Amino acid sequence: MFERRKKEKMSGSERVRAARKRSQSGRYIADINIKGLVLLIAVFIILLAIILFCLQNAVKIVSTFSETGTETVTDIGSEKLKKQISIDEVDITGMKIAEAKGAIERFYPWKMKLHIDESDSLELSNILDKKLDKLLNEIYSDIDSANTHYDISFDENDIEEMVNEAKKKWDIPPKNGSISGFNKDTKSFTYADESDGFLIDENRLKEDLKSFVDRKNFQADITVIRNEVKPTISVDMAKEKYKVIGTFTTKTTDNKDRNTNISLAGEALDGLIIKPGEEFSFNNTTGNRTEERGYRPAGAYVNGVLVEEPGGGVCQVSSTLYNAVIFAGLTTTERHAHSYEPTYVTPGEDAMVSYDGYAGPDMKFVNTSDTAIAIRAVLTGQTLTCSIIGIPILEDGVSIEMRSKKIADLDPPMPEYIEDKHLKEGKEVVISEAKKGSKWATTYIVKKNGAVVKEEPFHNSTYKGKPAKIKINSGSGETVKSDKENVKTEESTETNSGGSSVTESSSQKDAESSNKKNTDTAIESTVEKLPTEEESKPEKSIRSKESTEGTVEKLTTEAATYEETVPKLEN
Numbered sequence: 001m002f003e004r005r006k007k008e009k010m011s012g013s014e015r016v017r018a019a020r021k022r023s024q025s026g027r028y029i030a031d032i033n034i035k036g037l038v039l040l041i042a043v044f045i046i047l048l049a050i051i052l053f054c055l056q057n058a059v060k061i062v063s064t065f066s067e068t069g070t071e072t073v074t075d076i077g078s079e080k081l082k083k084q085i086s087i088d089e090v091d092i093t094g095m096k097i098a099e100a101k102g103a104i105e106r107f108y109p110w111k112m113k114l115h116i117d118e119s120d121s122l123e124l125s126n127i128l129d130k131k132l133d134k135l136l137n138e139i140y141s142d143i144d145s146a147n148t149h150y151d152i153s154f155d156e157n158d159i160e161e162m163v164n165e166a167k168k169k170w171d172i173p174p175k176n177g178s179i180s181g182f183n184k185d186t187k188s189f190t191y192a193d194e195s196d197g198f199l200i201d202e203n204r205l206k207e208d209l210k211s212f213v214d215r216k217n218f219q220a221d222i223t224v225i226r227n228e229v230k231p232t233i234s235v236d237m238a239k240e241k242y243k244v245i246g247t248f249t250t251k252t253t254d255n256k257d258r259n260t261n262i263s264l265a266g267e268a269l270d271g272l273i274i275k276p277g278e279e280f281s282f283n284n285t286t287g288n289r290t291e292e293r294g295y296r297p298a299g300a301y302v303n304g305v306l307v308e309e310p311g312g313g314v315c316q317v318s319s320t321l322y323n324a325v326i327f328a329g330l331t332t333t334e335r336h337a338h339s340y341e342p343t344y345v346t347p348g349e350d351a352m353v354s355y356d357g358y359a360g361p362d363m364k365f366v367n368t369s370d371t372a373i374a375i376r377a378v379l380t381g382q383t384l385t386c387s388i389i390g391i392p393i394l395e396d397g398v399s400i401e402m403r404s405k406k407i408a409d410l411d412p413p414m415p416e417y418i419e420d421k422h423l424k425e426g427k428e429v430v431i432s433e434a435k436k437g438s439k440w441a442t443t444y445i446v447k448k449n450g451a452v453v454k455e456e457p458f459h460n461s462t463y464k465g466k467p468a469k470i471k472i473n474s475g476s477g478e479t480v481k482s483d484k485e486n487v488k489t490e491e492s493t494e495t496n497s498g499g500s501s502v503t504e505s506s507s508q509k510d511a512e513s514s515n516k517k518n519t520d521t522a523i524e525s526t527v528e529k530l531p532t533e534e535e536s537k538p539e540k541s542i543r544s545k546e547s548t549e550g551t552v553e554k555l556t557t558e559a560a561t562y563e564e565t566v567p568k569l570e571n
Contacts, residue, residue, distance in 0.1 A: 273372050283362045
């Protein structure tokens with residue numbers, strides 16, 4: 001209002017001057033905006049030019065490096081040798097690498113040949129060709145450092161390579177009489193007859209080859225001597241030599257489902273033949289333990305939690321077999337400890353297995369003997385016996401033992417509380433006491449006629465503890481959790497005989513609240529003993545290092561009587 005009145009009082013000339021002033025001010029502002037925009041565009045153009053320039057130079061540098069590399073590779077193959085160099089009696093000066101190789105091969109044509117007779121011959125692979133490639137590449141890749149003269153020579157590895165080529169064609173190893181099959185109806189083994197073999201005279205062939213290549217005679221035709229070789233063990237001898245070389249026995253529980261699983265796993269192993277050098281896998285042999293295959297749900301630990309699992313109890317078979325394998329003198333390649341201390345074998349001497357049809361902890365060993373071996377696995381009543389049948393691997397008087405010792409106690413997990421409204425408010429009743437975990441060290445012992453000749457660490461095993469279970473009436477009407485909300489997952493780690501480390505993880509599962517159906521206020525604080533593979537308490541575990549009496553024919557399906565026993569372990 002004030003401004004409008006002021007304008008009304010202005011004269012005409014004053015109004016003209018004011019209008020001119022406003023016009024000049026507007027042009028000044030417009031000039032400033034245009035200059036700023038032009039400056040911004042100029043800066044953008046300069047930056048864009050710099051970026052394009054840098055990219056162009058980078059492309060040139062990369063192209064230069066690529067061209068240089070290509071020229072280097074090309075130079076080795078295309079550049080003529082300007083330095084005076086000879087290989088044996090061939091002067092390769094002025095030649096390209098391909099020309100040099102061709103000149104040497106014309107001077108030394110390769111036609112090495114072996115023969116047993118006129119109708120059975122072998123042309124040896126051209127080893128000279130590979131040696132020339134290596135030598136010429138060394139010369140042409142660094143001509144300045146190259147010598148002026150080189151000799152072609154063959155070492156022991158070259159001779160061995162040619163001999164192995166001959167062995168592959170003509171060697172037929174003799175076959176010893178050996179165990180070959182098992183009749184499950186008659187519970188008896190079958191044997192394969194021995195057969196003669198034919199082996200080339202390696203030493204003579206090596207001498208002949210060396211003589212010719214040293215003289216640079218690469219067109220020699222060498223006669224190979226092949227001798228008949230008799231087997232060292234006839235089938236009759238095999239029948240006498242084969243016996244139980246390692247055996248172990250454990251006691252099972254009276255749980256029918258668990259014993260069914262043990263019996264099925266044992267039947268899968270019983271009579272299995274393992275050839276020399278072959279690796280045995282417990283999981284691959286038994287297959288997936290499913291209800292469709294007859295396995296029954298029984299107590300087993302899955303990730304450290306006790307559940308009813310088809311196949312529960314088969315770990316007793318793998319653990320029993322594991323001990324028999326060790327006592328036989330064979331080499332184990334995979335073994336895992338259980339989550340919790342086993343009761344049917346000494347802790348540290350168990351072998352936990354688990355399988356989902358694809359993978360899982362396994363028990364494996366290799367037949368390191370020169371002849372085939374067999375497995376016997378028999379469950380009679382509540383007695384499980386696993387044995388290795390073979391020709392003794394260990395020398396007479398030599399035996400293998402394991403000695404396991406607890407080296408540490410581990411604190412048990414926090415208690416598990418179960419709400420029970422039948423108790424007086426604030427009262428607690430211990431259902432089961434806490435059990436400490438443990439660490440065990442196992443020693444591998446070799447004895448000769450009863451005296452220790454070798455003693456070395458074998459592996460370590462760690463077992464988790466179990467929490468106490470306590471009934472309580474907290475008055476809240478809700479299940480009371482342990483003081484520690486999340487019990488940290490523990491790991492059970494043990495080192496197998498191959499030196500590798502195996503880790504088994506398990507988690508603690510919160511106990512569910514349970515209420516009694518009756519109204520009886522008398523609370524029993526007894527613990528029901530579950531017949532599981534971990535908590536079943538057998539009467540005893542029986543160990544036998546090696547059977548030195550009796551042949552395979554004397555083996556029956558009944559468990560044998562053994563003298564040495566392992567003391568019963570407390571659960």
